[in-house]
């Protein structure tokens with residue numbers, strides 16, 4: 001019976017996913033206080049709220065920050081949290097990113113899987129329950145507009161609206177995520193006053209504004225050579241031989257008789273998986289450290305780096321290589337800068353759920369204490385999410401997934417931070433299928449119609465179970 005009900009919605013689910021994709025709801029700064037994330041994000045919200053209303057739900061626009069669609073009666077509130085904003089489309093799409101074209105059973109477009117398709121699947125799952133079953137709680141689909149940036153939408157919601165007692169977020173992976181590592185952004189810095197009497201000094205560093213949670217693809221540094229003491233050609237051949245020894249991909253470019261530029265090339269990857277990339281910054285620091293030491297211009301921060309971080313991405317030489325059921329700690333060097341006479345290296349760490357931030361801070365402090373001028377700073381920390389595997393919510397959702405798909409999978413732990421952290425007693429539940437390539441934020445993002453329909457069926461069962 002459930003299969004037939006959902007199958008009946010198929011054309012609507014496809015069409016509404018396409019319509020939402022056609023609204024390019026990328027963040028824009030906005031002077032309008034009622035459209036804080038820009039006109040298009042607001043259009044996406046208004047579109048789905050009016051769709052919800054036409055389907056017979058109660059709806060509310062929460063001052064342009066977010067909105068919700070609700071049905072049912074009772075004191076208890078079951079929540080589903082998704083988002084309508086999307087990351088910028090990027091380049092090289094096979095099909096236009098904001099049309100929602102259908103090819104080979106897939107809907108293509110920015111937001112198809114992250115998170116517009118899963119939001120539509122959730123909405124029609126609510127409709128299936130509302131029109132065909134008796135439940136004893138209210139069910140609310142909460143729609144954020146700022147998930148891809150600062151979560152201001154959900155912070156606003158929490159200040160002004162009712163917090164659901166239990167729920168899920170269709171913004172990550174099936175079968176169900178029970179553990180998400182802590183996310184730590186931190187930095188190590190030192191004053192760096194380039195001195196004209198130095199043999200060689202750094203004048204500029206450019207990482208192309210790489211975000212901390214991305215393995216940097218490119219990084220360059222400009223060096224000034226004091227020509228009264230050193231011969232440029234000799235310096236270049238020294239660097240060349242160091243680069244050759246390490247076999248790194250680093251270009252040397254002579255700007256003039258006193259200046260040269262080194263550009264290091266790596267491979268981009270998500271910061272939660274630094275092992276999948278090649279870090280251009282780490283490689284450049286290793287070369288610079290050895291080169292500068294050759295000319296008695298050692299930089300303490302670089303010395304620290306080569307001794308305690310180097311090419312590692314697990315924190316081993318810092319003694320922070322913790323590991324538990326959520327996996328190993330990962331460390332990504334995401335940024336390096338030289339601004340206002342401060343030389344700084346920025347890091348993004350994913351901290352296993354049972355590790356403590358204080359322990360990591362203490363170990364950083366211990367290792368930098370051997371140097372006079374280094375400063376460690378925790379800039380931002382997002383605590384881990386952990387709900388034990390046998391908890392009611394995790395086991396129930398996982399069981400629904402397994403029964404519907406005839407599989408026998410365990411809930412998973414990930415290094416990322418999903419929208420489920422918005423509320424206590426929430427976990428991420430789909431809509432990416434296990435074993436399928438994660439198309440979030442990718443060129444040619446798509447969701448298959450089969451995935452969309454399966455998700456709708458699974459979400460219908462989940463709502464029935466959580467709101468019974």
Ligand SMILES: [Zn+2]
Pocket residue numbers: 083114115147171
């Ligand atoms: Zn998302």
